[in-house]
Amino acid sequence: MLRFTPRMDSPSGEILAFKTCCGLSLRDQNLEILVKNEGETPRRVQSRFEAVAADGVHRVDNLLPSGVQDVPPGQSIAFYVQMDEEIWKRTETLRFFEEDGKVHTVTRP
Numbered sequence: 847m848l849r850f851t852p853r854m855d856s857p858s859g860e861i862l863a864f865k866t867c868c869g870l871s872l873r874d875q876n877l878e879i880l881v882k883n884e885g886e887t888p889r890r891v892q893s894r895f896e897a898v899a900a901d902g903v904h905r906v907d908n909l910l911p912s913g914v915q916d917v918p919p920g921q922s923i924a925f926y927v928q929m930d931e932e933i934w935k936r937t938e939t940l941r942f943f944e945e946d947g948k949v950h951t952v953t954r955p
Contacts, residue, residue, distance in 0.1 A: 848889055848917065848942075848944070850940070850942050850950055851881075852878070852880075852940060852954065853878045853955075854876060854931075854955075855876055876931075877926070877929035877934070879895070879909070880922055880923075881924070881942075882917075882921070882922040883918060883919050883921055884920075887919060888916060888917065890944060891914065891923070892914055892915075892945060893907070893909035893925055894906060894907035894943065895942045896941040897929075897933055897954075898937065898940070898941060899933070899936040899938055906927060909925040909926065909927045910925065937954045939951050939954060
C-alpha cells in the first residue's frame with residue numbers, strides 16, 4: 847500500500863535552493879509530495895498527478911524527479927513541483943498513478 851502526503855509550501859524549496867549541473871533552480875518548488883510504500887512489495891510510481899476540482903481536472907506532469915520512480919518496501923521518496931496556488935486552492939482531490947495503472951486518490955489537505 848502506498849501513502850501519499852502532499853505538502854504545499856513545504857520548506858523543501860529552501861533546502862533545495864541550489865542549482866543543478868544543468869542550471870535548473872529548485873528554489874521555486876512549492877509542493878512536496880511524499881510517497882511511502884507501506885506494503886511488502888516494490889512499487890513503481892509515475893511522476894505526475896491530476897488535481898481534481900469542481901471546475902475540472904488539471905494534469906501536472908512535470909514532477910521532479912521525472913519518469914517512473916521505484917519505491918522499495920518500507921521506504922519513502924519525494925516529488926517536487928511548482929504548483930499554481932489558485933489551482934491548488936480549488937483542488938479537492940489528487941490522483942496519483944502507478945506504472946501498472948493503479949490509481950490512488952487522496953483528499954487535498
